[in-house]
Amino acid sequence: MQEIPEQHRKTVAMLLCAFNDEDIDQYVHEIIRVLYEEMSDRSLAEVLALTTGFDYHFLYHEIYVCISATQYDIDRYNVVKERIEQCGLDKWRSLF
Numbered sequence: 001m002q003e004i005p006e007q008h009r010k011t012v013a014m015l016l017c018a019f020n021d022e023d024i025d026q027y028v029h030e031i032i033r034v035l036y037e038e039m040s041d042r043s044l045a046e047v048l049a050l051t052t053g054f055d056y057h058f059l060y061h062e063i064y065v066c067i068s069a070t071q072y073d074i075d076r077y078n079v080v081k082e083r084i085e086q087c088g089l090d091k092w093r094s095l096f
Contacts, residue, residue: 002050004050005046007043008043008046008047008050010092010095011035011039011043011047011092012047012050012051014084014087014088014089014092015031015047015051015084015087016051017087017088018083018084018086018087019051019083024051024052025052025053025054027076027080028048028052028054028059028062029062029066029069030072030073030076030077030079030080030081031048031080031084032044032048032062032063032067033066033067033072033077033080034077034080034081034084034089035047035084036063036066036067038093038096041060041063041064042060044059044063045057045063
């Protein structure tokens with residue numbers, strides 16, 4: 001993993017707590033939905049690039065694909081949100 005910029009360390013740590021390296025890339029769209037209102041598009045793409053290894057530009061595009069979609073799997077979303085909450089989402093929100 002590349003060097004994590006200071007401004008993203010807490011977010012990356014929260015996501016790595018919630019997901020292991022093998023499964024985080026399976027939940028990119030759900031993570032986007034959970035964190036979209038909390039972060040700028042660029043920051044969200046940067047954090048996802050750091051945690052998934054996917055290309056930043058691809059992820060930046062996926063943010064718009066995901067957010068513009070009107071239908072999504074609410075059960076998967078709820079599972080992802082719960083996992084992130086268990087790793088400190090509310091505390092993380094209070095930092096900003």
